Amino acid sequence: MSENMINTVPEGTKKAGEASSDRRKFLRKSVALAAGGAAIAATSAAYAGDGLKTWTTPLQNEPTRHMLGRGVVSVPYGLPSKYESGVVRRNVGWLTADTIASISFTPWQDLHGIITPNGLHFERYHAGAVDVDPSKHHLVVHGMVKQPMIFTVDDLKRLPSHTAIHFLECPANGAMEWRGVQMDSLQFTHGMMSCSEWTGVKLTTLMEMVGVDPKATWFYGEGTDGSALQRSVPMEGAVDQHGRPIPAEYTSHYRDAMVCYAQNGEPLRPENGYPIRLFIPGFEANISTKYLRRLMFVDKPLVTYQETKHYIEVLPNGMIRQFDLVNEANSVINYPCPDFKMNGKGTYEIRGIAWSGYGKIAHVDVSVDGGKNWKQANLVEPVLNKCLTKFTLPFEWDGEEALIMSRATDESGYVQPTLKQLREVRGFNSIYHKNSIQVWKIEKTGEVKNVQIENV
Amino acid sequence: MSKSKMSNWSLGLAAAAVALSLSANAFAFDNAALKSAPKVLGVGMNITDAAIKPWDISYFYDGTNLPEGKGTVSAGEKIYNEQCAMCHGDFGEGAHGYPKMVGDPVDEFEASAKAGVDAVSNRGLNNNWGNAPTLMDMIHRHMPFYAPGTLTTDESYSVTCYVMNLASIPGVGSDFVCDKTSLPKIKMPGEPLYVTNSGPDTANQRCMKDCYKGAPFVVEKAASIGDVSVGKVK
Numbered sequence: 001m002s003e004n005m006i007n008t009v010p011e012g013t014k015k016a017g018e019a020s021s022d023r024r025k026f027l028r029k030s031v032a033l034a035a036g037g038a039a040i041a042a043t044s045a046a047y048a049g050d051g052l053k054t055w056t057t058p059l060q061n062e063p064t065r066h067m068l069g070r071g072v073v074s075v076p077y078g079l080p081s082k083y084e085s086g087v088v089r090r091n092v093g094w095l096t097a098d099t100i101a102s103i104s105f106t107p108w109q110d111l112h113g114i115i116t117p118n119g120l121h122f123e124r125y126h127a128g129a130v131d132v133d134p135s136k137h138h139l140v141v142h143g144m145v146k147q148p149m150i151f152t153v154d155d156l157k158r159l160p161s162h163t164a165i166h167f168l169e170c171p172a173n174g175a176m177e178w179r180g181v182q183m184d185s186l187q188f189t190h191g192m193m194s195c196s197e198w199t200g201v202k203l204t205t206l207m208e209m210v211g212v213d214p215k216a217t218w219f220y221g222e223g224t225d226g227s228a229l230q231r232s233v234p235m236e237g238a239v240d241q242h243g244r245p246i247p248a249e250y251t252s253h254y255r256d257a258m259v260c261y262a263q264n265g266e267p268l269r270p271e272n273g274y275p276i277r278l279f280i281p282g283f284e285a286n287i288s289t290k291y292l293r294r295l296m297f298v299d300k301p302l303v304t305y306q307e308t309k310h311y312i313e314v315l316p317n318g319m320i321r322q323f324d325l326v327n328e329a330n331s332v333i334n335y336p337c338p339d340f341k342m343n344g345k346g347t348y349e350i351r352g353i354a355w356s357g358y359g360k361i362a363h364v365d366v367s368v369d370g371g372k373n374w375k376q377a378n379l380v381e382p383v384l385n386k387c388l389t390k391f392t393l394p395f396e397w398d399g400e401e402a403l404i405m406s407r408a409t410d411e412s413g414y415v416q417p418t419l420k421q422l423r424e425v426r427g428f429n430s431i432y433h434k435n436s437i438q439v440w441k442i443e444k445t446g447e448v449k450n451v452q453i454e455n456v
Numbered sequence: 457m458s459k460s461k462m463s464n465w466s467l468g469l470a471a472a473a474v475a476l477s478l479s480a481n482a483f484a485f486d487n488a489a490l491k492s493a494p495k496v497l498g499v500g501m502n503i504t505d506a507a508i509k510p511w512d513i514s515y516f517y518d519g520t521n522l523p524e525g526k527g528t529v530s531a532g533e534k535i536y537n538e539q540c541a542m543c544h545g546d547f548g549e550g551a552h553g554y555p556k557m558v559g560d561p562v563d564e565f566e567a568s569a570k571a572g573v574d575a576v577s578n579r580g581l582n583n584n585w586g587n588a589p590t591l592m593d594m595i596h597r598h599m600p601f602y603a604p605g606t607l608t609t610d611e612s613y614s615v616t617c618y619v620m621n622l623a624s625i626p627g628v629g630s631d632f633v634c635d636k637t638s639l640p641k642i643k644m645p646g647e648p649l650y651v652t653n654s655g656p657d658t659a660n661q662r663c664m665k666d667c668y669k670g671a672p673f674v675v676e677k678a679a680s681i682g683d684v685s686v687g688k689v690k
Contacts, residue, residue, distance in 0.1 A: 097553030303517035
C-alpha cells in the first residue's frame with residue numbers, strides 16, 4: 001500500500017500476489033532488474049490483470065472507421081459530442097416561482113478540470129437574461145470622484161487589460177441542505193458555482209482615471225437589466241449604516257475587482273452579463289453586477305433590498321446578519337459522487353475541487369471513514385488565488401460502506417467547517433454561505449448517496 | 457455625498473491623506489491600491505452630473521437622493537390591486553411563490569428564529585426590512601416584476617406607502633403621505649435586528665488522526681422529500 005493511497009481495506013489483509021504465475025514472477029524480476037534493483041516490485045505484488053475477466057471476442061471496427069466525417073465549419077460554433085447531451089445546466093423547479101428570477105446549476109459531476117465551459121456556467125437572474133447591444137452600451141463612473149467619466153465597451157477594451165482565473169459562487173450554493181439532506185446530485189448540492197478565466201479592466205485603473213476621493217469608503221455597481229441590480233462594495237475604512245466597521249477581511253477584495261468583457265477568452269455570454277460585468281473575486285456572486293452600466297463611489301452603503309431582504313442571514317439569536325460577503329473555504333468530491341455508481345471494488349481516484357474567497361487553497365484533506373482519519377490530497381497545478389483547485393487521492397475501495405469527504409484549508413488558515421459547527425452558529429434556518437464539509441456515502445451496492453453527519 | 461467633500465481634492469491632498477491615515481484610520485481605500493494602476497490618456501469621455509441624472513436612481517437607506525414627488529396609501533392601493541396583488545397577494549400574503557409583504561410581527565419573527573422554526577416563510581416588510589427609503593428604491597427600480605421601472609415616481613411612492621400600510625408599519629396610517637422627507641423618518645420594526653458580519657464564525661481544526669470517538673451519526677434523505685435527482689442521464 002503506497003503511503004499516499006487512502007483505502008477502506010485494513011493493512012495486512014490483502015492476498016496480493018497469491019495467484020501469480022511463473023511468467024509473472026519472471027516479468028516482475030525483469031522489472032526489478034530494469035529499475036536497477038530498486039524496490040519497485042517489492043511493494044506491488046499484484047498485477048493490474050489479476051482476477052479480471054478475459055475478453056475473447058475478436059475486435060470489430062466501429063462504423064466511423066469506414067465513413068467520412070463532417071467537414072470544417074459544419075458546426076461553426078462547436079458543440080459537445082451528441083453522446084454528452086446530458087452535460088447541461090439544470091434548474092430545480094420548486095426552488096423559485098419562475099425561471100426569470102431563478103438559478104441554474106453547473107454539472108460538476110461531469111467536469112474534470114477547474115474551468116467551467118461557458119455554456120455550463122451557472123445562471124442567476126433577477127429579471128432574466130437580456131441582450132444588450134454593445135455598440136449602444138456605456139459605463140459611467142461617478143460619485144466621489146474628481147472627474148466623472150463615461151466609457152464605451154470599445155474604450156474599456158482599449159485600456160490596460162487584466163486576466164485572472166477565479167471562481168464565482170452564488171452564496172445560496174448548498175442552501176437546500178441546511179435543514180437536512182435534500183438533493184441527490186452534486187449538480188444541485190454545489191452547482192451554483194463556476195470558475196472561469198476573466199478578462200477586463202481592473203477597477204483600480206478606472207479609479208485612477210476618475211480620481212476617486214480618498215474619503216470614499218464604498219462603491220456600488222448597477223446593471224442595465226430589469227432588476228437594475230445594485231450592491232454596495234466596501235473599501236478600507238468602510239462602516240455600515242450604524243457606523244459599525246466592516247471587517248478588514250472584506251475591505252481589500254475590491255483591489256482585485258475588474259470590469260470584465262471576456263470569459264474564457266471569448267466575449268461574455270448574455271447569461272453572464274454581456275457586454276460587461278463587474279467581477280469581485282472571492283465575494284458572493286450577487287455583488288458582481290451583470291450588464292454593468294454604472295459605478296458610483298460613495299461614503300456609505302446603499303443597504304439595497306438585496307442587502308436588507310435577500311442576502312442576509314437570520315441567526316439563531318433572532319438577529320439579521322448583513323454584509324456576509326466572502327465565500328469561505330469550501331470543497332467537494334466530484335468523483336465519486338451521487339451521480340455515479342461504483343463499478344466494482346478496486347482502484348479509483350478520488351477527485352474533487354476546492355476554493356476559498358480568502359485566497360489560495362493551502363491543503364485539502366480527504367477521509368473515507370466519516371472524518372475519523374484524514375489524508376492530505378494532491379493539489380493539481382495551478383493553485384491560484386480565489387480560484388478552483390483540483391485535488392486527487394488514489395482510493396482503493398474494498399466493496400464495503402464508506403463515508404468519503406474532503407476538507408479544505410486556505411492560506412489564511414481558515415479550515416472548512418463541519419455541518420455541525422456551521423449549524424451551531426447559524427442554526428437551521430440559514431440560506432446562504434453553507435460551506436460545510438460534504439459527505440458522500442458509498443453503499444455496498446456501489447450506490448453513492450448524499451448524507452450528513454450530525455454529531456461531529 | 458456632498459459635493460464639498462470632493463471639490464478641493466487633488467493628487468497632492470491624496471498623498472497627505474495616505475500619510476494621515478496611518479494614525480487616524482479616517483480614510484477610505486488605501487491609495488497604495490492605485491499606485492500600480494497605469495496612467496491612461498485619451499480614452500473615454502468626461503460627463504456632467506446633469507447628463508448622468510437619469511441614471512442616478514439609487515436611493516440610500518437614509519433617504520439620500522430620494523426624488524421629488526409624493527404618494528398616498530389610497531393611490532397605492534389602486535395600483536397594487538391592478539399591478540401587484542396577483543403575485544404578492546390581495547393582503548400582501550404572497551402568491552404563487554412570490555414574496556409576501558406582510559410577515560409575522562417582529563417579536564414573533566424573533567421568537568421563531570430563536571426556536572429554530574423556519575423563518576423564511578415568516579419574512580415580510582414588518583420584520584425583514586431595514587429602511588423605508590430602500591423599499592422605495594426597490595419598487596421604483598424593479599417593480600412591477602413583469603415591467604420593471606415603468607411606475608412614475610409618484611406611483612412608486614404610492615405603492616411604497618400602501619405596502620407599508622398593509623404591513624402595519626408604525627406611523628404609516630391610511631392618510632400617510634410618502635415623500636423624500638417622510639420616508640427617512642419611518643422606523644421599520646426589523647431595523648434594530650440588523651448586525652454586520654464580523655468575519656469568520658467557525659474555527660475548525662485540521663485534525664488528521666483519530667479525530668473523534670464513537671460512531672458518526674449519519675442522516676440520509678428523508679423519503680418524504682421524494683426524488684429530486686437529475687436522472688441518471690449517462
